[in-house]
Amino acid sequence: MSDTLANRIDAQSWEQIVHELDAQGYATLPCLLKEEECQELITGYSADSLFRKTIQMERYRFGSGEYRYYQAPLPPLVQQLRASLYPRLAPVANHWGQLLGHTAAFPAALTDFLDHCHQHGQTRPTPLILKYEAGGYNCLHQDMYGELFFPFQVVFVLNQQEKDFSGGEFLLTEQRPRAQSRGHVITLEQGAGLIFPTSYRPVAGTRGYYKTTMRHGVSTITTGTRYSLGIIFHDAT
Numbered sequence: 176m177s178d179t180l181a182n183r184i185d186a187q188s189w190e191q192i193v194h195e196l197d198a199q200g201y202a203t204l205p206c207l208l209k210e211e212e213c214q215e216l217i218t219g220y221s222a223d224s225l226f227r228k229t230i231q232m233e234r235y236r237f238g239s240g241e242y243r244y245y246q247a248p249l250p251p252l253v254q255q256l257r258a259s260l261y262p263r264l265a266p267v268a269n270h271w272g273q274l275l276g277h278t279a280a281f282p283a284a285l286t287d288f289l290d291h292c293h294q295h296g297q298t299r300p301t302p303l304i305l306k307y308e309a310g311g312y313n314c315l316h317q318d319m320y321g322e323l324f325f326p327f328q329v330v331f332v333l334n335q336q337e338k339d340f341s342g343g344e345f346l347l348t349e350q351r352p353r354a355q356s357r358g359h360v361i362t363l364e365q366g367a368g369l370i371f372p373t374s375y376r377p378v379a380g381t382r383g384y385y386k387t388t389m390r391h392g393v394s395t396i397t398t399g400t401r402y403s404l405g406i407i408f409h410d411a412t
């Protein structure tokens with residue numbers, strides 16, 4: 176099997192990943208991106224023609240740092256990640272939807288889901304690359320961008336904790352109805368990905384499943400510069 180990104184995604188332990196998603200809401204993809212692929216994405220950060228919009232996070236009080244949304248056509252690595260991860264996650268998304276009594280199902284292929292987004296006026300690509308310098312952070316948030324949203328997203332850390340930056344852990348909080356929030360701190364190796372819920376996850380209760388509200392963010396980067404790549408599957412209005 177040739178070493179394409181699609182093949183590397185296929186070679187992941189998907190049974191285990193789905194089990195972790197069901198059990199805890201998130202799962203890691205160990206070192207999926209090679210160091211040179213991470214470097215290619217980081218180098219691309221300064222190529223203005225790749226992006227449709229740049230956000231200074233302070234301006235919106237989203238945190239401190241900068242991120243850039245890719246424009247169509249997405250760079251090959253970003254497109255391959257989005258198109259190959261989606262079909263693995265759509266069945267899990269549909270299972271979660273069933274547990275919560277949703278009637279609509281997500282199509283098996285990304286192109287069909289994006290057609291659906293486009294018909295709803297959500298036409299702008301959402302994959303993004305983020306850059307935080309020392310002192311930077313990302314406030315707890317959700318990435319919905321419209322009425323239609325896919326319940327999972329994936330983030331990749333592109334450089335190396337303790338070598339290129341310190342601090343900057345990924346944060347995930349889970350709020351059960353009428354209860355206090357639980358926090359998870361997740362550190363990712365360079366090139367590793369994390370699949371996590373965009374907005375909620377189903378949890379088994381005494382009378383069926385209920386929804387918990389999930390938010391994510393990044394703790395303060397204490398030294399260096401941290402880059403990450405966010406793969407969001409729904410397009411934006």
Ligand SMILES: O=C(O)CCC(=O)C(=O)O
Pocket residue numbers: 305313318328329330345391392393403404405406
């Ligand atoms: O920088 C990170 O690890 C988090 C980025 C983020 O908020 C996202 O991918 O949606």
Ligand SMILES: [Fe+2]
Pocket residue numbers: 316317318391405
């Ligand atoms: Fe986000």
